[in-house]
Amino acid sequence: MREGDVEKLRAVVRDCLGKHLYSSAIFFADKLVTLAGSATQDLYMQAQALYLGKQYRRALHLLRRHQLVTADLRFRYLAGKCLEEVKEWDECLLMLGDSEVDEEGNVLMIDVQDIELLYKDAEEREINIGAAICLLRGRAFEALENRARALRWYKAALKADPYCYEAFEHLIDHHMLTNEEEAVLLNSLKFDSEDRWLSLLYLCRIKKYGQVSVIEEKFQELEKEPDESRPEEDRVGCSLKDNNDIIACRADYLYHRGEFQRCYDTTKALLEKDPYHLNCMPSHIGSALELGRKNDIFLRAHNLVQEYPQKAISWFAVGCYYYCIRQFDHARRYFCKATTLEGAFAPAWLGFGNAYAAQDESDQAMAAYRTAARLFPGCHLPALCIGMEYLRTNNLNLAEQFFLQARSICPTDPLVYNELGVMAYRNRDYETASRWLRKALQSAPPPFTEAWEPTVVNLAHTMRKLKSYPEAISMYEKALSLFPRGASTYSALGFTHHLQGNAGKAIDYYHKALGLKADDTFTAEMLTSALQEECSRFSSAPDAEFYSLSGMPHIS
Numbered sequence: 001m002r003e004g005d006v007e008k009l010r011a012v013v014r015d016c017l018g019k020h021l022y023s024s025a026i027f028f029a030d031k032l033v034t035l036a037g038s039a040t041q042d043l044y045m046q047a048q049a050l051y052l053g054k055q056y057r058r059a060l061h062l063l064r065r066h067q068l069v070t071a072d073l074r075f076r077y078l079a080g081k082c083l084e085e086v087k088e089w090d091e092c093l094l095m096l097g098d099s100e101v102d103e104e105g106n107v108l109m110i111d112v113q114d115i116e117l118l119y120k121d122a123e124e125r126e127i128n129i130g131a132a133i134c135l136l137r138g139r140a141f142e143a144l145e146n147r148a149r150a151l152r153w154y155k156a157a158l159k160a161d162p163y164c165y166e167a168f169e170h171l172i173d174h175h176m177l178t179n180e181e182e183a184v185l186l187n188s189l190k191f192d193s194e195d196r197w198l199s200l201l202y203l204c205r206i207k208k209y210g211q212v213s214v215i216e217e218k219f220q221e222l223e224k225e226p227d228e229s230r231p232e233e234d235r236v237g238c239s240l241k242d243n244n245d246i247i248a249c250r251a252d253y254l255y256h257r258g259e260f261q262r263c264y265d266t267t268k269a270l271l272e273k274d275p276y277h278l279n280c281m282p283s284h285i286g287s288a289l290e291l292g293r294k295n296d297i298f299l300r301a302h303n304l305v306q307e308y309p310q311k312a313i314s315w316f317a318v319g320c321y322y323y324c325i326r327q328f329d330h331a332r333r334y335f336c337k338a339t340t341l342e343g344a345f346a347p348a349w350l351g352f353g354n355a356y357a358a359q360d361e362s363d364q365a366m367a368a369y370r371t372a373a374r375l376f377p378g379c380h381l382p383a384l385c386i387g388m389e390y391l392r393t394n395n396l397n398l399a400e401q402f403f404l405q406a407r408s409i410c411p412t413d414p415l416v417y418n419e420l421g422v423m424a425y426r427n428r429d430y431e432t433a434s435r436w437l438r439k440a441l442q443s444a445p446p447p448f449t450e451a452w453e454p455t456v457v458n459l460a461h462t463m464r465k466l467k468s469y470p471e472a473i474s475m476y477e478k479a480l481s482l483f484p485r486g487a488s489t490y491s492a493l494g495f496t497h498h499l500q501g502n503a504g505k506a507i508d509y510y511h512k513a514l515g516l517k518a519d520d521t522f523t524a525e526m527l528t529s530a531l532q533e534e535c536s537r538f539s540s541a542p543d544a545e546f547y548s549l550s551g552m553p554h555i556s
Contacts, residue, residue: 009036026046063082128163137153316348335351335352373386400423457486
């Protein structure tokens with residue numbers, strides 16, 4: 001067959017692959033290999049067509065029959081991808097060869113024939129094939145539940161090529177690194193000067209506790225339009241303000257800050273523009289749950305289940321709906337289904353444990369939290385939840401151990417310090433409680449939102465126990481500015497005034513508390529006591545000091 005006709009057939013195969021006509025591509029690639037005499041590039045194209053057509057076994061057989069697996073790193077990678085699709089993980093690792101990396105992701109041992117390709121700079125900014133192989137090794141080890149080695153290979157993939165976003169996604173979304181380890185890894189990556197935007201985006205995607213000013217600066221630079229009048233090397237800004245991933249990243253940042261309303265508004269606007277942007281779904285559903293938007297969660301969950309029945313996020317949304325309406329049995333069922341579909345989906349495991357905890361089923365809640373702690377070593381929330389569960393069951397020593405473990409993983413989360421303060425309060429160590437709670441408020445991102453009202457109230461209670469009544473009153477008033485309808489806060493504020501001997505003000509606050517929660521027994525009893533004291537004080541005063549409603553003195 002003439003060379004021109006062969007080239008025409010190759011162009012047809014490439015065009016079929018580009019138009020996703022995989023059956024046609026397989027048909028013409030098979031003829032091309034026969035007519036062109038089994039040229040290596042044609043065999044690779046046929047194997048690619050078979051892979052994209054989901055004929056994985058046939059593609060693998062083709063590569064092995066022509067002894068191409070060891071001929072080139074590309075063929076070995078494609079054979080490994082075929083084995084990945086059929087879930088033969090051990091065979092996949094054997095196929096990829098013998099290589100080792102250290103804990104920081106630096107390659108220690110590699111096949112000699114792969115060295116040149118692994119470190120060769122790609123032309124026209126292609127993803128390094130070595131990075132792709134490192135990523136595939138990481139996925140295989142993670143599927144085999146060898147997370148320590150998976151972590152090393154994901155790091156190696158990212159170091160081989162910072163553009164290997166899937167490796168970064170695995171590390172971040174599966175919570176494989178602590179705050180400090182994430183920062184160290186990003187500092188070790190070698191970005192080109194023109195890749196400043198990617199470096200900033202990675203920095204904004206990592207854990208966001210305790211880095212308010214830093215992250216705000218990164219977002220501003222990502223969203224800012226560069227000044228075209230300045231020299232190119234001096235321009236600041238990346239023009240990504242309207243990018244959906246940047247908006248989703250900012251929404252996640254707002255969620256971590258406790259600004260649930262702003263997070264909800266941001267994700268709602270994004271989902272109106274892109275209804276199936278799955279990366280922002282956990283933040284949107286979580287903020288809607290915090291705000292009690294059960295109708296929105298129901299509609300979102302219904303659409304997700306229809307469109308993505310095999311995605312964990314769909315059933316997680318269903319579980320959140322039932323959690324929102326307090327049907328915890330149903331919530332557990334759907335959280336469990338989400339974990340079955342995707343074992344590395346952290347929100348589902350935490351929701352699973354929370355649904356058990358909401359019904360005081362501590363053993364089952366602990367089992368879910370412990371599984372999450374094992375699966376996500378870089379996430380402090382499972383340890384924090386275990387500590388909260390021990391605190392709820394009054395096992396204070398174990399609670400402290402897990403709170404301190406959570407702090408070691410994430411030393412900048414205010415919630416950890418709040419729980420340490422509550423534990424110290426329960427131990428009647430009010431000085432220590434005060435220190436932890438102040439640390440929590442110092443770590444919380446300003447300005448304070450309603451989410452931090454419980455921490456402010458906790459500090460106020462502690463100050464009252466320390467008989468520092470003026471500061472306690474100030475804290476209660478601050479809490480009421482964050483959440484004006486807090487009946488228990490009005491009651492505690494009245495009680496503090498009562499302890500100061502100011503029964504008149506106490507009565508006013510007791511009335512406000514009962515106006516918001518009429519069945520509060522403690523407040524009703526303290527109101528009665530305050531009224532009796534006030535009446536007793538007036539009844540013991542001289543008659544000359546009593547005035548009628550008209551302002552004239554009573555006449556004996």
